[in-house]
Amino acid sequence: MAILELESVDAFYGRIQALRGVSIKVDKGEIVALIGSNGAGKTTTLRTISGLMHPHSGTIRFDNHDITRTGPSTIVEMGVCQSPEGRRLFPRMTVVDNLFMGAYTRNDKPGIAADMDRVFTLFPRLKERRTQIAGTLSGGEQQMLAMGRALMARPKLLMLDEPSLGLAPILIETIFSIVREINAQGTPVLLVEQNAYKALEVSHRGYVLETGSIVQTGSGKELLASEDVQKAYLGM
Amino acid sequence: MALLQRRRMRDRDAMIYGVLLILALAFPATVLYATGSSALISQAGHAGTFVLLAIGLNVVVGFAGLLDLGYAAFFAIGAYTYALFASSQLDSSPLHHSFHLPFWLMIFVGMFVAAAAGVILGFPTLRLRGDYLAIVTLGFGEIVPQLSYNLPQWTGGINAIGGIDSPSLPAWITGPWAGANNIAIIRPDVCPVLGSSTKFAPCFSFGFDPIAFYVLIVIMIIGAVILVGNLHRSRLGRAWMAIREDEVAAAAMGINTVTTKLLAFAIGASFSGFAGAYYGASFGLVSPDQFLFLVSVTVLVMVVLGGMGSIAGVIVGALVIYFVLNSILPQLPSTVESLANTFGLNSLNVQNGDWPGLAQETQRVSFLVYGLILVLMMLLRPQGIFPSRVREQELKHAAVQEDEAAVEAAHAG
Numbered sequence: 311m312a313i314l315e316l317e318s319v320d321a322f323y324g325r326i327q328a329l330r331g332v333s334i335k336v337d338k339g340e341i342v343a344l345i346g347s348n349g350a351g352k353t354t355t356l357r358t359i360s361g362l363m364h365p366h367s368g369t370i371r372f373d374n375h376d377i378t379r380t381g382p383s384t385i386v387e388m389g390v391c392q393s394p395e396g397r398r399l400f401p402r403m404t405v406v407d408n409l410f411m412g413a414y415t416r417n418d419k420p421g422i423a424a425d426m427d428r429v430f431t432l433f434p435r436l437k438e439r440r441t442q443i444a445g446t447l448s449g450g451e452q453q454m455l456a457m458g459r460a461l462m463a464r465p466k467l468l469m470l471d472e473p474s475l476g477l478a479p480i481l482i483e484t485i486f487s488i489v490r491e492i493n494a495q496g497t498p499v500l501l502v503e504q505n506a507y508k509a510l511e512v513s514h515r516g517y518v519l520e521t522g523s524i525v526q527t528g529s530g531k532e533l534l535a536s537e538d539v540q541k542a543y544l545g546m
Numbered sequence: 547m548a549l550l551q552r553r554r555m556r557d558r559d560a561m562i563y564g565v566l567l568i569l570a571l572a573f574p575a576t577v578l579y580a581t582g583s584s585a586l587i588s589q590a591g592h593a594g595t596f597v598l599l600a601i602g603l604n605v606v607v608g609f610a611g612l613l614d615l616g617y618a619a620f621f622a623i624g625a626y627t628y629a630l631f632a633s634s635q636l637d638s639s640p641l642h643h644s645f646h647l648p649f650w651l652m653i654f655v656g657m658f659v660a661a662a663a664g665v666i667l668g669f670p671t672l673r674l675r676g677d678y679l680a681i682v683t684l685g686f687g688e689i690v691p692q693l694s695y696n697l698p699q700w701t702g703g704i705n706a707i708g709g710i711d712s713p714s715l716p717a718w719i720t721g722p723w724a725g726a727n728n729i730a731i732i733r734p735d736v737c738p739v740l741g742s743s744t745k746f747a748p749c750f751s752f753g754f755d756p757i758a759f760y761v762l763i764v765i766m767i768i769g770a771v772i773l774v775g776n777l778h779r780s781r782l783g784r785a786w787m788a789i790r791e792d793e794v795a796a797a798a799m800g801i802n803t804v805t806t807k808l809l810a811f812a813i814g815a816s817f818s819g820f821a822g823a824y825y826g827a828s829f830g831l832v833s834p835d836q837f838l839f840l841v842s843v844t845v846l847v848m849v850v851l852g853g854m855g856s857i858a859g860v861i862v863g864a865l866v867i868y869f870v871l872n873s874i875l876p877q878l879p880s881t882v883e884s885l886a887n888t889f890g891l892n893s894l895n896v897q898n899g900d901w902p903g904l905a906q907e908t909q910r911v912s913f914l915v916y917g918l919i920l921v922l923m924m925l926l927r928p929q930g931i932f933p934s935r936v937r938e939q940e941l942k943h944a945a946v947q948e949d950e951a952a953v954e955a956a957h958a959g
Contacts, residue, residue, distance in 0.1 A: 360798065362794070362797065362798075381802070382797045382800070383797070383800045383801060383802040383803075386799065392798050394794065394795060394798050398795035398798065399792075399795065400787075400791040400795060401791065401792075402791055403787070403791065407784075410784070411784065411788050412799060414781070414784070414785065414800050414801055415799075415800035459799075463799075463800065
């Protein structure tokens with residue numbers, strides 16, 4: 311059962327083609343990794359899914375709806391939530407206010423309160439710092455907040471863009487174990503990472519992007535074992 | 547800590563509102579008693595227009611973070627909407643028919659026309675960000691007065707629209723402060739004609755009672771503060787805040803950024819249109835040079851200086867700037883002149899060759915003084931007189947970062 315399906319998606323920045331016939335799918339309950347080097351089109355793929363840009367051709371289906379031309383706010387309401395690259399918190403709001411912004415499209419107060427508790431259980435550090443201004447958090451705490459904020463939308467699909475970027479190795483461990491925990495609680499995750507090793511380790515399946523096209527796909531273990539992947543991304 | 551601070555801010559704002567309200571209530575009677583004339587009350591009504599403008603612009607600039615440099619254009623649109631449909635101006639237009647619609651209808655029509663203009667301008671331009679939006683609004687602010695200069699058959703051009711109908715204000719609006727009897731009680735010499743009381747203010751010619759206009763603007767400001775305060779705390783207010791902080795992140799949260807920014811623009815414009823209709827009615831004359839770029843800048847200065855995003859702050863900012871512009875600066879020459887006399891520097895007051903005399907010279911540099919006052923205020927309180935919580939944090943945070951950077955640089959060196 312695919313929750314998200316991209317079919318031969320082409321996307322352009324002006325005249326420059328960023329995605330060439332990208333087809334990926336995420337099944338319910340899966341963690342799917344999208345790996346590739348800088349400029350391969352990972353973030354562009356996420357942007358086309360979340361509606362921040364629209365594909366030139368091809369279709370995107372989410373939860374049995376065609377969302378190829380749908381605007382970002384509607385897509386969030388449908389249940390796709392992204393923790394954007396560079397975290398993009400609201401730096402002058404408190405931790406709690408940031409989390410509330412994540413639940414912007416929702417109306418059910420008890421549900422929001424329950425999810426706030428859930429986020430605080432996942433990230434006890436955030437609970438300690440709930441009234442602190444987000445801009446004054448450490449990098450790891452900011453990443454936790456970005457993920458927590460994305461969870462507040464109670465997404466049917468969580469998209470994480472470079473969650474390990476700029477974090478200390480010990481924090482990267484924590485972040486990825488939380489990704490696994492979120493997934494175990496039933497949320498499918500689409501994970502975009504440069505840290506290919508870590509990403510493939512936690513993922514059920516993975517896709518390798520190179521200059522805008524998918525060059526390889528397989529289960530996380532297969533890709534980790536693949537020679538091409540090892541050479542290009544794992545430095546072995 | 548943040549919660550505590552939030553409470554402290556709320557207490558501070560409540561106190562400012564309280565003080566302002568008491569001052570506003572005591573003002574007319576005090577002025578009448580002290581000066582025996584209502585000139586100051588009429589000026590206060592005019593200042594109130596600017597307070598209303600500042601509250602409106604604060605929604606656009608302070609809440610949503612959109613720099614609008616053409617705010618006076620919406621003010622003009624509101625004023626002209628009222629002036630055209632509540633005077634004999636359209637008799638001489640190609641229409642050959644004038645309307646004289648009631649003020650109470652037209653003030654809302656003016657509001658909606660201005661809001662519509664805001665939407666029409668905003669729709670194609672709000673995709674722009676920062677400086678680009680500022681330039682487009684700057685252009686719009688120039689276009690509107692130019693239009694009224696160059697469409698004399700409709701707007702009277704440089705000759706302005708005069709003889710604008712005064713609103714018929716219900717008796718209760720003039721309140722217990724005004725009316726012949728009250729004035730007579732306070733100052734019998736001001737109001738000799740007792741008993742010939744019409745239902746409005748018998749001491750002044752009908753419709754030109756400044757107290758009535760004063761009370762009206764105070765009521766409008768109170769309404770605006772309640773409305774904008776609720777907006778600020780609403781879902782929409784949070785969306786504005788998010789957009790101001792980071793537009794891409796806001797979109798990722800599911801906020802429709804175009805609609806939300808458009809709403810800020812339209813709501814800001816509607817306040818301006820509302821204030822414009824009031825201004826047209828209270829002044830009785832609408833001409834293009836009342837809506838030049840200087841007005842937009844003045845209102846922006848009021849907002850920035852009062853404390854962007856803080857409603858109580860921008861009200862105080864508007865009053866302070868209005869007072870500086872309309873009271874301190876005009877009186878400066880004579881004050882300086884008499885000061886020179888007290889200190890025995892009489893010779894400075896005499897014109898001599900290139901020296902025009904101290905009073906004249908002060909007059910010439912009065913805008914330099916204004917600039918100096920602005921620079922000083924910004925240096926002393928860069929966050930505004932009464933900043934909003936977020937804005938205060940922002941500056942504190944920036945200062946901390948700068949300090950850290952300086953420390954790091956020192957270590958590196």
